[in-house]
Amino acid sequence: MFNVIVQRNSMGSIWNPANVCCVQFSPYSSHLLAFGSADYRIYCYDIRHIRIPWCTLAGHGKTVSYVRFLDSETMVSASTDNTLKLWDLKKTSLEGLSPNACNLTFSGHTNEKNFVGLAVLDGYIACGSETNEVYAYYKSLPMPITSHKIGCIDPISGSEINDENGHFVSSVCWRRKSQMLASANSNGNIEILRMV
Incomplete structure (x- = not known):
């Protein structure tokens, strides 16, 4: 049995200037959404306030292909720069980029x-x-x-x-x-x- 979306209009729209490569709801918060972008960044939004990002994570050198929530305060991202990055969401800023939120860079695989x-x-x-x-x-x-x-x-x-x-x-x-x-x-x- 399939459920059908009966809503004519979306609840809200987020526009990003670069291609969005992945999107992930947080399994730990009913309001947090993150996506990775071709502009090398990760954007986190509180879906109750979608006018501006809750935080923007910068540190990858190429397209961000995946984002996953490791727990309620930590996120992992993958990029075609051959790295994964571990992000501490407690170290993010509402103003501008949050490059200091990266706790660890993983390397060894080829991507x-x-x-x-x-x-x-x-x-x-x-x-x-x-x-x-x-x-x-x-x-x-x-x-x-x-x-x-x-x-x-x-x-x-x-x-x-x-x-x-x-x-x-x-x-x-x-x-x-x-x-x-x-x-x-x-x-x-x-x-x-x-x-x-």
Whole structure:
């Protein structure tokens, strides 16, 4: 059964001068919305007051492809500048940019042109890489805690093939309460992984 939106007009509109690449409601607040933009910034809005951003986070060197709320006071962003950033929302400012809100920059994966996925769970952060690998980080460590190369399976023969075609991990998703992670790549392979 599908629900249909019966509202003729939107409740409000937010305009951004650059392309919006991702949008995320906070699971910890009924009023907070964040989005990543092609202008290298993250904008957070209180949807009760959408005239101006609640805060603007600056620090990435390229397009912000994903934003995820790690908890009620912390957000993670991914960018095609090969980094993830951890943002402390308590260090934000209502006036102008909040570059000092970045607590940590994560690096180790490769991400320069594709959107490679980002998922968070209980302080763990997972993202894809253009090396056809999944990387896992922990919120207090700047380097990966583990990585896993996704195999490439020939759809006709079912046998593993050498990955020389530049496949990349395109999506990652944690399963709550199980430490399981689903990852998918640009070749159509999906692997289920478990953190131990």
